[in-house]
Amino acid sequence: MTATELPPTHSVSPLLALRPRRVEAGLLVMVGVAVGVAYGLASFGTTEAIPANLGPFLIWMFGLGAVAHLANRHFTSAADPVFLPISLLLNGLGYVVITRLDGSLAALQSTWTAIGIGCYVATLLFLPRVRIIEQYRYLLGIGGLLLLMIPLVPGLGTEINGARIWASVGPINFQPGEFAKLTLAAFFAGYLVDSRELLRSRLELRDLAPIGTAWAGSLGVMVFQRDLGSSLLFFTLFVVVLWVASERWVVLAVGAVLFFGGAFAAWTMFDHVQKRVDIWLDPFADPKGDGFQIVEGSFALADGGLTGTGLGHGEPGRIPFAETDFIFAAIGEELGLAGSSAVLMAFLLLIGSGLRVALRIDRVFEKLFALGLTTLLAVQTFVIVGGVLRVVPLTGITLPFVSYGGSSLVANYVLLALLVRMSHEQRVSVRPAKGSP
Amino acid sequence: MNLRIRRLGVVLGVLYLVLFLQLNRVQLFGAERLQDDVNNTRGLIREFGRERGPIVTADGVLVARSVEYGGSVDFRREYPEGELYAHITGYQSLNVEAVGLERSYNDELAGDPIDQRFASLGDLFVDRNSTATLTLSIRDSVQRVAAEALGDRRGSVVALDPRTGEIIALWTFPSFDPNPLADPDGTVANAAFDALVADPDTPLLAKSYREIYFPGSTFKLVTAAAGVETGLIGASTPVFPVATTYEPVPAGALIRNFAGSACGGDLVELLRVSCNTAFSEIGAEWVGPEQMVDAAEAFGFNADLGIDLPGAAESRFPADYGERLANVDRYRAPGQQPVEGAETVLPNGAVPVHENSARLAQTSIGQNDVAATPLQMALVAAAIANDGVVMTPHVVTELLAFDGSLLDRVEAEPLRVAMSASTAAILRDAMRVVAEEGTARNLLTGGVVVGGKTGTAQLGTTPPNSHAWIVGYAGLPDEQPSLAFAVIVEAQEGASEQTGGRVAAPIAQAVIEAAFN
Numbered sequence: 025m026t027a028t029e030l031p032p033t034h035s036v037s038p039l040l041a042l043r044p045r046r047v048e049a050g051l052l053v054m055v056g057v058a059v060g061v062a063y064g065l066a067s068f069g070t071t072e073a074i075p076a077n078l079g080p081f082l083i084w085m086f087g088l089g090a091v092a093h094l095a096n097r098h099f100t101s102a103a104d105p106v107f108l109p110i111s112l113l114l115n116g117l118g119y120v121v122i123t124r125l126d127g128s129l130a131a132l133q134s135t136w137t138a139i140g141i142g143c144y145v146a147t148l149l150f151l152p153r154v155r156i157i158e159q160y161r162y163l164l165g166i167g168g169l170l171l172l173m174i175p176l177v178p179g180l181g182t183e184i185n186g187a188r189i190w191a192s193v194g195p196i197n198f199q200p201g202e203f204a205k206l207t208l209a210a211f212f213a214g215y216l217v218d219s220r221e222l223l224r225s226r227l228e229l230r231d232l233a234p235i236g237t238a239w240a241g242s243l244g245v246m247v248f249q250r251d252l253g254s255s256l257l258f259f260t261l262f263v264v265v266l267w268v269a270s271e272r273w274v275v276l277a278v279g280a281v282l283f284f285g286g287a288f289a290a291w292t293m294f295d296h297v298q299k300r301v302d303i304w305l306d307p308f309a310d311p312k313g314d315g316f317q318i319v320e321g322s323f324a325l326a327d328g329g330l331t332g333t334g335l336g337h338g339e340p341g342r343i344p345f346a347e348t349d350f351i352f353a354a355i356g357e358e359l360g361l362a363g364s365s366a367v368l369m370a371f372l373l374l375i376g377s378g379l380r381v382a383l384r385i386d387r388v389f390e391k392l393f394a395l396g397l398t399t400l401l402a403v404q405t406f407v408i409v410g411g412v413l414r415v416v417p418l419t420g421i422t423l424p425f426v427s428y429g430g431s432s433l434v435a436n437y438v439l440l441a442l443l444v445r446m447s448h449e450q451r452v453s454v455r456p457a458k459g460s461p
Numbered sequence: 462m463n464l465r466i467r468r469l470g471v472v473l474g475v476l477y478l479v480l481f482l483q484l485n486r487v488q489l490f491g492a493e494r495l496q497d498d499v500n501n502t503r504g505l506i507r508e509f510g511r512e513r514g515p516i517v518t519a520d521g522v523l524v525a526r527s528v529e530y531g532g533s534v535d536f537r538r539e540y541p542e543g544e545l546y547a548h549i550t551g552y553q554s555l556n557v558e559a560v561g562l563e564r565s566y567n568d569e570l571a572g573d574p575i576d577q578r579f580a581s582l583g584d585l586f587v588d589r590n591s592t593a594t595l596t597l598s599i600r601d602s603v604q605r606v607a608a609e610a611l612g613d614r615r616g617s618v619v620a621l622d623p624r625t626g627e628i629i630a631l632w633t634f635p636s637f638d639p640n641p642l643a644d645p646d647g648t649v650a651n652a653a654f655d656a657l658v659a660d661p662d663t664p665l666l667a668k669s670y671r672e673i674y675f676p677g678s679t680f681k682l683v684t685a686a687a688g689v690e691t692g693l694i695g696a697s698t699p700v701f702p703v704a705t706t707y708e709p710v711p712a713g714a715l716i717r718n719f720a721g722s723a724c725g726g727d728l729v730e731l732l733r734v735s736c737n738t739a740f741s742e743i744g745a746e747w748v749g750p751e752q753m754v755d756a757a758e759a760f761g762f763n764a765d766l767g768i769d770l771p772g773a774a775e776s777r778f779p780a781d782y783g784e785r786l787a788n789v790d791r792y793r794a795p796g797q798q799p800v801e802g803a804e805t806v807l808p809n810g811a812v813p814v815h816e817n818s819a820r821l822a823q824t825s826i827g828q829n830d831v832a833a834t835p836l837q838m839a840l841v842a843a844a845i846a847n848d849g850v851v852m853t854p855h856v857v858t859e860l861l862a863f864d865g866s867l868l869d870r871v872e873a874e875p876l877r878v879a880m881s882a883s884t885a886a887i888l889r890d891a892m893r894v895v896a897e898e899g900t901a902r903n904l905l906t907g908g909v910v911v912g913g914k915t916g917t918a919q920l921g922t923t924p925p926n927s928h929a930w931i932v933g934y935a936g937l938p939d940e941q942p943s944l945a946f947a948v949i950v951e952a953q954e955g956a957s958e959q960t961g962g963r964v965a966a967p968i969a970q971a972v973i974e975a976a977f978n
Contacts, residue, residue: 268465311500323503325487326495339503361488365481372477379470383463395466402473406480413483 044451045097048105052089055109059085059116062335066124066358069336084134085116088141099148100448106377107444110370111425115140115433117367118426121354122347124336129347129428136430140437147441154446158389161214168207169241171200176248187420188249201245201254202435205261206442209396212262216269217389223270238262239282243290250296253407253421257400259283264399265392304417317344321353321412325364332360347428349420352412367426368409375402378443385450394446397439509555509645510534513570514592516550516562519629519858522601525550525563527592530645538563538643542601544636545608548667549599549770549856552639556650561667562595562857565771569593569860569868577868593868596859598627606975607632610968615662616950617669617835620972623843623934623945625873626852628768630972631836635664670766670773673832674949677918677961678735679930680827682841682888685728687756688743689884696887697727707738709745711786713819716741716826719917729891732914733899737826744825745818750782753821759879760841760851767853767876768836776833779824783816827916835947838932842914843945844879845888846934851877889942892933903966904933909977910942911935913969915961920952929953929964935973944976 060082067075075081089112096108115137123130151157157164174191175181182190182197190197216223242259245251263279290297299314307315307322320343327333340346340354347354356364378398385391401424408427411418422432487495496504512535516525524546530537538553540546551561559567568574572591598621607618607630620630641653657665666672688694703725707716716737718724724736731739744753757778758764766773815821823829836854844851853876860868880888892912896904901913913933920926929950936942948965 264469268462268469271462271465308498308500311498319500322487322495323498323501325484326492326501327503328488329492330489339506342503356484356488361484364484364488368477368481368484372474375473376470379466379473383466388462391462391466395469399469406473406476409480410476410483413480413487415479415483 044103044105045093045101048096048108049093051105051109052093052112055113055116056082056086056089058113059120062117062120063123066120066335069334070124071336088112088138092141092144095145095148096444099152100444102451103444103448104377104381104451106373107440107447110374110377111437111440114367114370114425117355118351118423118428120335121340121351121358121426122428124358125341125347125354132430133428133433136433139430140433143434144437144441147438148445151442151445154390154393154442154449155387157210157393158214158217161211164207165211165215168204168211171204171207172241172245172249174200185420187251189251189254199429199431201249201251202431203438205254205257205400206397206435206439208258209261209265209400210393212265213389213392213396216265216392220269220388223266223272239286243286247294251420252297252300252417253404253419256407256419257403257421259286260403261396261399265396268395269388269392300417300419304414307414317350318412318414318418320344321350322414324350324353324357325413328357328360328364330361332356332358332363334358345420348422349408349418349427350412351423351427352409355426371401371405371424375405377447378402381443381447381450384454385446386453390446390449394443397443401436401439506534506555508571509553510536511571512536512590512592513538513553513563514572514594514863516546516570516595516597518546518597518599518601518604520601524597534645537645540639540643543638543640544664545604545632546599547636547639548633548669549597549631550639551770552642554642554650554654555645556647557642557654560665560772561770565769566593566595566857566860570595577862590863592863594861594863595857596861597856598622598625598629598858599631599856600629600976602978603630603972603975604632606630607968607972608634610971611948611950614950615952616948616965616968617672618946618948618968618972619669619835619839620944620946620976621839621843621854622943623846623852624941624943626843626854626876627858627873628854628856629944629976631667631669631856633666633668635660635662637664667770667772668835670768670770670834670836673774673776673834674928674951675918675920676827676831676833676838677916677928677930678737678827679838679841679914679916679932679947679961680831680833681732681735681740681825682845682892682914682932683757683760683762684740684744684748684753684825685732685888685891686760686845686880686884687748687753688728689887690756690880691747691752693747694728694743696729696891700727701725701731701736701739701742704738707741707822709741709819709822710814711816711818713817714823716822728887729894732888732891733895735900735915740826741822745822748825749813750780750815750818750821753825754778754780756879759877760844761837761877761879762833766834766836766840767855769855769857769871773836774834776837777830779820779830782818782821785813785815827918835949837947838930838949839945839947841879842892842912842932842934842947844877845885845892845912846936846942846945847885848882848941849878849880849885850875851879889934896933900962901931901933901966903962904931904935904970904973906935906970906974906977908937909935909973910938911973912942913966915966917960924954926952926954927960929961931961931965931969933969935977937977944973946972948972 063081064074064078092108119133122133175188180191181188182192184190189199189201191200242255245255267275303315307318311319324340324343335358338357340357343350343353355367375398382391382394404424408421408423410416422429424436512527515523517523524542525540527536528539551563553559553563577591611618611634617633618630621628637657642650644650703723705723718737724734762776762778820829824831840851853874855871857871859870862868889912892914895901896911896913900915904911904913913931916930918928932947934942935944946969948969950964953960953964
């Protein structure tokens with residue numbers, strides 16, 4: 025931080041500062057009631073009966089919330105109380121819609137939710153200080169690259185729906201890329217702590233080597249794994265963190281040039297990229313074929329209107345991959361503009377809280393790490409919602425916390441735990457009365 | 462760094478604002494355009510899968526209902542009587558556009574109209590079944606007899622109450638089973654539809670009101686009405702001279718009687734023997750083009766009949782007879798022979814000759830380009846039975862709410878005035894003579910007063926075949942007739958004037974017996 029820049033404001037709302045966990049508990053109860061009601065309504069809408077397992081569902085859901093809440097009380101008592109309830113709300117709403125779309129996915133998704141909460145608690149338990157991560161930055165960077173490459177290893181990697189982003193170990197499939205984004209965010213933050221002073225004082229061609237490397241890596245992901253969404257995500261993550269660390273506009277300019285250059289090259293070289301762009305420009309050119317998913321998604325959203333068809337009363341099952349990539353359209357159909365806007369607002373609240381941690385925390389590593397994690401969350405949400413809404417070309421990627429998918433859910437809960445941990449550290453640091461520095 | 466983080470926050474805020482604006486566009490402001498998109502089958506399936514009200518005949522037979530369907534849709538349509546009511550109920554299909562009452566009363570059956578949904582203030586808060594039940598004027602007992610009497614001969618039977626326009630029977634053979642077309646499985650519906658479309662006998666077409674035929678001699682009732690309306694022709698005067706041919710002026714195709722026979726006499730006699738030559742003369746020389754067109758249109762020709770079933774065909778009476786020819790005017794006054802010459806002032810009742818009066822001689826006996834639906838010909842008889850007033854034909858009489866209370870009643874409404882009551886009385890009596898002593902004797906049945914007119918519309922001579930027609934009315938003695946009917950049996954062998962009476966009249970007789978049973 026330079027002397028010319030204003031110091032971060034430390035004014036925390038007194039109410040929140042006093043009893044963040046009590047606020048969190050209140051919010052969690054509200055989330056629990058909202059999700060429980062939604063679950064009952066969705067079941068009633070599809071089968072005209074109150075689900076028999078409503079009781080166990082409520083116990084399970086409140087139990088998971090309570091576990092995470094108790095972990096927060098114990099490990100991160102000062103953290104921003106918004107993170108956990110908002111994430112559980114998104115997770116719960118996603119679960120309701122997934123269950124309503126395909127009952128056979130319900131058990132798996134609830135298991136993954138439990139594992140996600142478990143990883144959340146474990147992260148808080150085993151990571152008393154986020155700065156511990158900093159010393160393993162190169163290990164994590166290499167680890168991230170290795171994770172990214174796992175799907176390319178013959179025998180381990182599996183191609184599903186045209187993207188080679190899956191790894192199979194025995195009966196378990198997972199997407200290593202979901203975890204790679206966390207370790208790479210840690211690596212970027214740690215690396216830039218070292219080099220940012222250098223980057224800020226001078227800028228030579230060789231200083232742009234890291235951005236070039238990231239660009240090449242992103243292109244590699246796109247070419248070898250055909251995963252446009254992750255490619256875009258990694259590249260944006262690196263450019264944003266580098267830009268903030270170096271405080272140089274030229275990083276953004278070069279990033280933009282490389283992005284559009286890479287995008288154009290990909291467009292000319294790869295049929296599937298061209299197809300994506302063509303569908304984006306005019307999905308109605310082939311409404312029964314290539315454009316089917318996005319056209320059906322638009323029809324679903326249009327059917328939703330202002331207030332939606334009601335849970336269980338729409339036809340979101342008509343959209344291909346409604347439980348993963350297009351879950352936002354399914355929510356928009358049954359809960360209307362009111363519901364889909366609420367989901368966007370929830371993400372904005374999460375992103376806002378994440379950026380607030382990045383703004384207020386003093387240590388550079390934590391600042392850049394929190395920034396990276398928040399950027400991941402924000403860009404991933406923008407890319408998939410924008411893809412569904414035809415603001416950007418569609419790339420298959422999950423909607424954090426909402427979509428069906430174990431890897432994504434677990435990775436995002438770990439991401440959440442890291443943000444919560446940093447939020448706690450930041451708040452404690454401005455309240456020396458609490459003791460721990 | 463914090464400055465950059467704030468700027469990033471602003472950029473992200475703008476990006477999410479874009480998402481929010483686009484979300485509003487898709488879900489709210491542009492939603493209607495998306496919902497109306499041709500590729501959007503959501504509305505179609507939703508509409509298809511809803512519960513709809515049943516359709517019931519006047520005598521309580523259920524002919525269409527919604528049954529719960531476990532699967533892609535909540536409900537499907539069932540037609541318990543199969544093909545007997547297919548041309549009335551139509552069908553509601555996922556693949557093709559609905560027809561019949563399923564189409565014309567779509568909103569009411571589905572429960573959409575505001576007054577059905579919110580019958581009382583309490584309905585604002587509860588999800589009440591708002592579908593309407595349609596009660597038909599069709600009587601199953603008559604409809605069934607009509608179908609049995611026609612059998613497997615191609616043709617149509619229309620029977621209605623001339624006083625109200627309520628249709629009592631409406632049958633066309635061949636018909637079709639609407640159930641497979643209403644199958645929620647699109648492939649089943651498509652296969653059934655393709656097979657029906659490929660059938661050369663076009664069973665999907667409700668020919669009773671959607672196909673037009675040469676009406677043959679039954680059309681002479683229209684010419685007779687026009688003749689009486691001129692004031693020059695009465696039941697017993699004038700007496701037309703016996704002739705075997707009629708030579709139109711200016712010269713055109715010679716009009717002959719059936720089998721070269723000779724006929725003449727007063728109007729009743731002319732109708733009794735269905736005298737071509739005399740009716741050609743009445744149309745061409747006594748009535749004239751303008752009044753013939755007016756008379757036909759007063760019965761409903763060249764216009765929509767206003768029936769509550771979709772896709773009804775308009776009957777056709779040619780309106781173009783060319784320019785008036787000043788130099789070959791001739792006139793006819795009662796009892797006088799035609800006088801040729803260029804008269805500048807014509808006496809009362811005289812008809813100016815037109816370029817194509819020869820065509821009028823043909824159209825006046827239902828030949829040339831005249832074509833009528835069986836429903837139209839039933840309305841010709843109905844107008845005569847109902848003192849000259851054509852009532853709007855309909856098959857739905859009542860709309861009932863789910864709880865059985867009356868939502869709406871279809872009132873009897875006059876469509877047109879075809880002739881004066883006195884003209885109608887003359888023709889009623891004449892038709893009664895035709896039934897009792899003429900070509901329509903097969904109509905007679907005990908206890909009922911019957912009047913009729915046969916028709917044989919020749920289609921070709923090798924081999925000779927023709928449409929056999931009968932139109933008429935029936936009623937209790939000393940009461941206004943309560944039944945009017947038209948029966949056509951298509952493409953029957955033979956071409957004698959007797960064909961209509963021999964083939965079609967027994968079917969009408971069975972219908973009369975069923976109606977007055």
